[in-house]
Amino acid sequence: MSEVKLPIFMDNHSTTPVDPRVLEAMLPFFTQHFGNAASRNHVFGWTAEAAVENARNQVAALIGGDGKEIVWTSGATEANNLALKGAASFYKKQGNHIITVETEHKSVLDTCKRLQREGYEVTYLTPQKDGIVTPEMVTAAMTDKTLLVSIMLANNEIGVVQDVNALGAAIKAKNPKTLFHIDAVQGAGKVPFDVNAAKADLVAVTAHKMYGPKGIGALWVRRKPRIRIDPQIDGGGHERGMRSGTLPVPLIVGFGKAAAIAKEEMAGEAIRLTALRERLYRGITSRLPETYVNGSLEPGRRLPGNLNISFAFVEGESLLMALKDVAVSSGSACTSASLEPSYVLRALGVGDELAHTSIRFGIGRFNTEAEIDYVIDLVVKSVERLRQLSPLWEMHQEGIDINSIQWTPH
Amino acid sequence: MAYSEKVLDHYENPRNVGTFAKDEGEDVGTGLVGAPACGDVMRLQIKVKDGRIADAKFKTFGCGSAIASSSLATEMIKGMTLDQAAEIKNTQIVEELNLPPVKIHCSVLAEDAIKAAIEDYKKKQSSR
Numbered sequence: 155m156s157e158v159k160l161p162i163f164m165d166n167h168s169t170t171p172v173d174p175r176v177l178e179a180m181l182p183f184f185t186q187h188f189g190n191a192a193s194r195n196h197v198f199g200w201t202a203e204a205a206v207e208n209a210r211n212q213v214a215a216l217i218g219g220d221g222k223e224i225v226w227t228s229g230a231t232e233a234n235n236l237a238l239k240g241a242a243s244f245y246k247k248q249g250n251h252i253i254t255v256e257t258e259h260k261s262v263l264d265t266c267k268r269l270q271r272e273g274y275e276v277t278y279l280t281p282q283k284d285g286i287v288t289p290e291m292v293t294a295a296m297t298d299k300t301l302l303v304s305i306m307l308a309n310n311e312i313g314v315v316q317d318v319n320a321l322g323a324a325i326k327a328k329n330p331k332t333l334f335h336i337d338a339v340q341g342a343g344k345v346p347f348d349v350n351a352a353k354a355d356l357v358a359v360t361a362h363k364m365y366g367p368k369g370i371g372a373l374w375v376r377r378k379p380r381i382r383i384d385p386q387i388d389g390g391g392h393e394r395g396m397r398s399g400t401l402p403v404p405l406i407v408g409f410g411k412a413a414a415i416a417k418e419e420m421a422g423e424a425i426r427l428t429a430l431r432e433r434l435y436r437g438i439t440s441r442l443p444e445t446y447v448n449g450s451l452e453p454g455r456r457l458p459g460n461l462n463i464s465f466a467f468v469e470g471e472s473l474l475m476a477l478k479d480v481a482v483s484s485g486s487a488c489t490s491a492s493l494e495p496s497y498v499l500r501a502l503g504v505g506d507e508l509a510h511t512s513i514r515f516g517i518g519r520f521n522t523e524a525e526i527d528y529v530i531d532l533v534v535k536s537v538e539r540l541r542q543l544s545p546l547w548e549m550h551q552e553g554i555d556i557n558s559i560q561w562t563p564h
Numbered sequence: 565m566a567y568s569e570k571v572l573d574h575y576e577n578p579r580n581v582g583t584f585a586k587d588e589g590e591d592v593g594t595g596l597v598g599a600p601a602c603g604d605v606m607r608l609q610i611k612v613k614d615g616r617i618a619d620a621k622f623k624t625f626g627c628g629s630a631i632a633s634s635s636l637a638t639e640m641i642k643g644m645t646l647d648q649a650a651e652i653k654n655t656q657i658v659e660e661l662n663l664p665p666v667k668i669h670c671s672v673l674a675e676d677a678i679k680a681a682i683e684d685y686k687k688k689q690s691s692r
Contacts, residue, residue, distance in 0.1 A: 469603050471627035475567065475575060495603065510603035543581055543631060545607035545623035546600060561599035 158528045160479040166363075166459060166518030167310045167340060168483060172408070173365035173519070179411040180367065183404040191401045192392065202403045209410025213372055216413040217338065217357060218348035225373045225393045226401055230339045231261040232386075233358035233373035234304075236397065237335050238265045240383025241302055241356065242274055248331060249299035251275045255287050255306070256501035262304055262337055275299075283503050284450035285314030289324030296325070302333040307341030311485065311498040311514060312449030313460025315345055322353030333381065339363055339371075343416030344424065344457055349374060355381045361405070365519060366412030370405035373397075423519060427458035430517050430526050434461055437530035442537055444550070448485075448504055448512060459517035464508040467547040468540040473513060476536035480529055485512035567628055568662035574632035579639050582621040584609050590692075593685025595677045600625065604670070606634045608677035610641065610649070612685055617641050617649055622677075629667040633657050633674035646682050 163171065183205065191206045193199025210221035227233045242252065254266055256278045266276045277295045281287045287305055296303070303325050308315045322334050335356040341347055343364040349357055360371035375381050375396065389398040439445050444466040450456055462485070465473065470484030485496030495509035504512070513533075517526070541547040549556055567575075584592045591611050598604040604626040611619040620638035624631045636657055641649040657663070657671035 467625060469626050469630075472575070472631055475572075475628040505601070506603070507600040510600070543578060543623055544625045545596070545605055546625045548583065548623060556600060559596075561601070561605075 158522075158524050162480045162521075162525050162529065164515050164517060164521060164525070164529060165481045165483050166516035166521075167313075167457075167514065168516070169362050169368065170365045170518055171520060172367055173412060173415060175415060176366055176408045176411045180404045180408040183407050188403075191403055192390070202401075205407050206401055206403060209406045209413075212410035212417075213359065213413045214374065216417045217342055217359065217374060218350055219357075219374050220377065223374050223377050225375055225396045226406060227371045227373055227397055228369060229362070229371040230259075230337065230358045230360035231371075233360070233371045234259070234261040234335075234337055235265050236373050236383060236386050237356040237358060238262065238269065238302070238304065239386055240396070241333055241335070241381070242269050243384040244382050245301045245333070249297075249301035251277070251297055251299040252302050252304065253277045253279065253292060253295050253300055254304040255279045255281055257281055257285065257309055257311075257498045258304065258306055259310060259337055259339070262306070266304075280501060281314075284452075284455070285309060285312050285502055286450065286455070287316055287321070289317075289320050292321060293324050293328045296328050296332065298329070300329065300332050302335055304335040304337070306337040306339070307347055308338075308345060308457050309449070309498065310340050311496060312462045312502070313340075313457035314449045315341060315455050315457060318347070318352040318354070322351075326353045340457060343413065343420055344459075345454075346420075349376070356383070361409035361412055364412045364416050367405050367408045370402060370409045372409070424458045427517050427519075430521060430523065431459055431461050431515075433523065434515060434517070434526050434530060435463075437527070438463065438533055441530075441534045446508060448499060448502065448508075459515075459521075461515040461517070462512060463515075464504070464512040465537050466508065466511055467544045467550060468537050469510050470512055472540055473511075473533075473536055476540060477513075477529075477532055480532060482516070483514045485509045485514065570661045571628055571632040571663070574635040574661070575628045578622075578631060578635040580619075580621050580635065580642075581623065583607075583623065584611060584619075584621055590688070591685075593681040593683070593688065595680025595682070595684060597676045597680050598626070598673055603627070604630050604673055606630065606673055606677040608634060608637060608674075608681045610681045610685060612646065615645055617644050617646070620681075626670065626673075627667075629661070629663055630670040630673065632661055633663075633670045634677060636660060637674040637678055641678060646685070649678055650682055652678055 187201045189198025189202040191202040210224045214221045333355040336354045342359045355376045357374040362368040392398045446464045448462040485499045499509040593610045595608045606624045608622045610617045622634045622638050624634045654671035654675040
């Protein structure tokens, strides 16, 4: 086995390392071309502005849109806030009902909760067991007061990819005025996505999930027909009045470069990551019994680099501790500050016990086959060791049905 | 969340892992606390001779802090009388392992496990 450098990072859904090519593109804009892109009267400003406009086109091209439709934000959380609050406020005469899904990111769910407090009605759809939301589920929930539907392109925990084209077609067929907002954070640059094929109106993306820097995202806002949103930040009127604030030029340049690389390399990378994911999946499941994959494994329905597995009878955080020198994450309650197990797994109907035993692997551009093999070995050894410490594994071995025991929860 | 050295030590080298043989049942008290749905299950066993805990074993389904808490518990109670073991407070475990606030409940479960094992042993004695 070739050399493996520790620690190994296999948590690419939480963030990604900046690609060296992206960093190289950014550097001149810190100390050389450091002008404010809004300075209209000198070369420092013009240079910065040109770089920003170029990046706009690069990010838009990745998702099939036009550069003029890009609004820069501090990240996807802000983009989702801007989309939901901005549209809900601007279009409030059209209706007060919003539809979203229980498995959305907190930046969408918490924003919807706030909108509920302000008087909007929100329907949270429950997906199928494999994580998929069908067009029928959405149209069944739509009323003539539904002003917006928000569904993510790909899920950060279980990697499930929605058929946004079918969803968009169904939404617009039922009511062309209902807006379609897509959180494309995990899917953009990884799976094919086109804002027009999806009939989307608002799309959120971020740089740090596609090997770009943290601190910069974008909200794509359709111009044909023109979608309007009320700004959430005032002061100067940047981004056509939709988002004021001096643009972080180096970050934007980095985002543009990351998007351009993603567009170019997406197809080949998907093949490579899917193969690595398959290797990891087979390596683990062939050597360990009682493992369960969370979410669909069907081709086209899952992010190439995502694998979310529950290891029965072994708690997630203790497994993370055993996987020292390998960075992954878990749906276990013990790993969250709130002591609640993953709400995404819960929404899929994965029982609390299996949620506590789940591990999420996020394979990315810089992971190698040698690293996958190292991780397989370590996971298998660690699960076997922890099962030796587990009273539940012992009971299972003895044929005792764990569900038949009267537990005393604390 | 960085783990304390003591927690890591107990996790890497847990003390007294295992299960007493079924035929030793008369002198053994078993405490089974927690629930799989909560992500925390501890089974702590005591073997009692002449009123003292001669040996203790544990198995735990839970996070590193839970494993460490139950491992430490078995270490603490060996040699104690049943009454002494029943006096053990979770705060002693928290202090020894430097458990952060979010993990205090692991030590509470360990204290419960000790008490449950003692109660089980006493129940067996009274029905003999």
